[in-house]
Amino acid sequence: MSVRVFVPCDAAALAVGADVVARAIETQIASRRLDAQVIRNGSRGMFWLEPLVEAETPEGRIAYGPVAPEAVESLFAADFLKGGAHRLRLGRTEEIPYLKNQERLTFARCGIVDPLSIDDYIAQDGYRGLERALAMPPADIVEEVAKSGLRGRGGAGFPTGIKWRTVLNTAADQKYVVCNADEGDSGTYADRMIMEGDPFVLIEGMTIAGIATGATMGYVYIRSEYPHAFRTMRRAVETARERGYLGPDVKGSGRAFDVDVRLGAGAYICGEETSLLESLEGKRGQIRPKPPLPAIEGLFGKPTVVNNVISLATVPVILDKGAQFYADFGLGKSRGTLTIQLAGNVKYGGLVEKAFGLTLRQAIYDYGGGTASGRPLRAVQVGGPLGAYFPESLLDTPLDYEAFAKLQGLVGHGGIVVFDDTVDLAKQARFAMEFCAIESCGKCTPCRIGSTRGVEVIDRIVANQDRKRNLEVLDDLCELMLEGSLCALGGLTPYPVLSAIKYFPEDFSKPAPPPGQTAPGWEARQERRA
Amino acid sequence: MSSAAVWDPEKASSRIKALEKLPGALLPILHALQEEFGYIDKAAIPMIAKALNISQADVHGTISFYHDFRHEPPGRHVLKMCRAEACQSMGCEKVIQHVEQKLGIRLGQTTADGSFTVDQIFCLGLCAMSPAVMLDGKPYGRVTPEVADSLIDSQRRRA
Numbered sequence: 001m002s003v004r005v006f007v008p009c010d011a012a013a014l015a016v017g018a019d020v021v022a023r024a025i026e027t028q029i030a031s032r033r034l035d036a037q038v039i040r041n042g043s044r045g046m047f048w049l050e051p052l053v054e055a056e057t058p059e060g061r062i063a064y065g066p067v068a069p070e071a072v073e074s075l076f077a078a079d080f081l082k083g084g085a086h087r088l089r090l091g092r093t094e095e096i097p098y099l100k101n102q103e104r105l106t107f108a109r110c111g112i113v114d115p116l117s118i119d120d121y122i123a124q125d126g127y128r129g130l131e132r133a134l135a136m137p138p139a140d141i142v143e144e145v146a147k148s149g150l151r152g153r154g155g156a157g158f159p160t161g162i163k164w165r166t167v168l169n170t171a172a173d174q175k176y177v178v179c180n181a182d183e184g185d186s187g188t189y190a191d192r193m194i195m196e197g198d199p200f201v202l203i204e205g206m207t208i209a210g211i212a213t214g215a216t217m218g219y220v221y222i223r224s225e226y227p228h229a230f231r232t233m234r235r236a237v238e239t240a241r242e243r244g245y246l247g248p249d250v251k252g253s254g255r256a257f258d259v260d261v262r263l264g265a266g267a268y269i270c271g272e273e274t275s276l277l278e279s280l281e282g283k284r285g286q287i288r289p290k291p292p293l294p295a296i297e298g299l300f301g302k303p304t305v306v307n308n309v310i311s312l313a314t315v316p317v318i319l320d321k322g323a324q325f326y327a328d329f330g331l332g333k334s335r336g337t338l339t340i341q342l343a344g345n346v347k348y349g350g351l352v353e354k355a356f357g358l359t360l361r362q363a364i365y366d367y368g369g370g371t372a373s374g375r376p377l378r379a380v381q382v383g384g385p386l387g388a389y390f391p392e393s394l395l396d397t398p399l400d401y402e403a404f405a406k407l408q409g410l411v412g413h414g415g416i417v418v419f420d421d422t423v424d425l426a427k428q429a430r431f432a433m434e435f436c437a438i439e440s441c442g443k444c445t446p447c448r449i450g451s452t453r454g455v456e457v458i459d460r461i462v463a464n465q466d467r468k469r470n471l472e473v474l475d476d477l478c479e480l481m482l483e484g485s486l487c488a489l490g491g492l493t494p495y496p497v498l499s500a501i502k503y504f505p506e507d508f509s510k511p512a513p514p515p516g517q518t519a520p521g522w523e524a525r526q527e528r529r530a
Numbered sequence: 531m532s533s534a535a536v537w538d539p540e541k542a543s544s545r546i547k548a549l550e551k552l553p554g555a556l557l558p559i560l561h562a563l564q565e566e567f568g569y570i571d572k573a574a575i576p577m578i579a580k581a582l583n584i585s586q587a588d589v590h591g592t593i594s595f596y597h598d599f600r601h602e603p604p605g606r607h608v609l610k611m612c613r614a615e616a617c618q619s620m621g622c623e624k625v626i627q628h629v630e631q632k633l634g635i636r637l638g639q640t641t642a643d644g645s646f647t648v649d650q651i652f653c654l655g656l657c658a659m660s661p662a663v664m665l666d667g668k669p670y671g672r673v674t675p676e677v678a679d680s681l682i683d684s685q686r687r688r689a
Contacts, residue, residue: 015671047658186614189655265596282556284595344619349658419619
């Protein structure tokens with residue numbers, strides 16, 4: 001039988017040359033006349049090992065990595081197709097401690113299957129959740145999701161089951177399921193990995209959401225920065241349609257559900273659900289005041305389930321294995337697993353899916369191995385550009401929604417960006433305001449104007465102009481934005497700013513740079529918009 | 531990128547026609563036009579407005595809202611450089627400054643010879659491979675000034 005060799009097609013693997021490696025392996029297979037084929041899988045999420053090549057042997061899949069194109073010939077010389085010894089050999093993939101010490105529920109198949117093979121998906125327990133859902137009354141499906149304790153993984157942590165119940169109980173001639181795949185937070189890539197590595201799980205989750213709430217049409221809104229995810233999702237949707245898993249009669253159930261995949265256009269604000277809906281309708285991505293909730297008046301004014309990729313991709317396992325199975329993971333009000341994404345200045349960056357309860361320190365040191373630069377860690381930003389900067393002394397905070405909320409921080413989408421001691425927190429605070437100014441939709445004044453004033457005030461503080469008074473102005477401004485903004489962009493931008501001032505005050509009291517000279521990286525960039 | 535065609539109202543009209551019936555058709559149409567021509571020509575605005583039965587102001591307002599849509603053709607190669615937090619933590623500003631100096635332009639500009647456009651971007655989802663860039667739609671991770679040099683030079687040689 002033909003030996004299968006796996007080379008990831010995940011964008012992060014491509015970014016370090018996976019395509020070149022795959023071609024080199026194919027060339028060697030051809031010139032050596034071997035009975036082997038290259039399969040392009042998703043990533044296992046151990047990015048320091050990419051490109052991670054796996055050979056399928058009778059003992060299981062044996063991993064080699066990171067494989068440079070130049071190393072390919074020596075891998076064949078070492079008979080790696082049979083798991084031969086080589087300096088890049090990592091042993092059985094599933095025994096690699098980073099992976100072994102995880103609880104992969106949502107990511108159970110990611111990196112294992114060929115993302116575009118629906119047969120692979122079905123062979124690995126795919127579509128069992130939908131099968132069960134199709135035999136249940138809609139209200140029971142909703143209750144199953146509610147009982148699992150699943151909360152929105154996009155950032156806000158709102159209970160998914162309650163959202164679905166509202167849509168189910170709102171009568172309408174048309175309802176929608178919208179998947180928010182506008183994963184704009186720096187430090188996050190879990191949505192991208194699922195869409196590139198296991199797209200059918202997302203399609204299945206959306207289909208279950210449709211069956212449960214009476215929605216017959218679904219949209220996946222993917223940010224344009226993810227062209228690979230967009231292409232994979234489009235092809236997977238076509239395959240699901242061809243095989244009767246989408247369309248007017250889902251698997252002979254008499255129930256209709258179809259999906260269209262749409263592309264965003266580089267606006268961070270479109271990750272906010274009401275902006276996203278406006279954008280899907282073909283308008284400027286300006287936010288809508290709530291109420292009405294999208295569950296009652298959403299896309300084109302119809303009741304709409306808006307869920308994040310990871311929330312929807314987790315639904316199939318809940319329906320397959322039952323609410324209790326999922327709820328048994330986690331602690332307190334944070335049930336199930338969190339997909340932690342280690343990013344930035346971290347030695348072993350990657351995806352860690354683990355039951356809620358891990359502390360920041362465990363994530364960063366036990367998995368991440370500390371900083372990539374080897375310098376001391378100074379700050380950590382969790383939850384994207386709107387998340388607080390935490391100092392080393394707060395690393396024992398458990399990664400759950402309530403513990404972070406207590407510290408004016410966010411778990412958000414689970415991204416952790418690590419900074420070493422070269423970071424300047426005044427600069428990071430300025431960037432938070434600058435980013436808000438660039439990405440503000442302009443609907444409300446605190447966000448639109450406040451962010452620009454924020455940049456100016458921080459510049460004055462750094463330049464030591466009336467520093468004490470300007471710090472008071474900044475504090476006032478942050479309070480105004482927190483309380484007065486319409487959505488999370490303006491409303492949470494103060495988190496990184498205030499936490500930077502609170503935990504790293506020394507960065508705001510340095511001597512001013514000499515006149516006419518700015519510190520490196522300080523020159524204003526906000527005018528230079530794309 | 532280098533394959534983008536010159537503005538052609540007939541081609542534009544057929545791309546618009548193919549998509550105009552979609553619910554929420556405006557973004558798909560704008561993406562299709564930009565894919566075809568590399569930018570959205572002003573002449574497309576009344577055509578889209580008519581096809582979708584919306585005002586020209588609505589079309590213009592939507593185009594100008596989104597960072598992606600261009601008002602003029604980009605260079606033959608488009609380099610998008612991430613400057614979000616994860617890439618900052620790995621020194622993206624240094625790489626950006628290096629590229630700006632090398633090409634003699636700043637972020638958001640196109641070189642005088644029309645070979646390169648360099649844009650800022652906020653997150654490519656390659657945050658464990660920082661600093662990250664995308665050149666003509668292809669992702670690159672762990673980009674140092676030297677890697678950026680070789681990316682740019684190899685495109686120049688090809689051109």
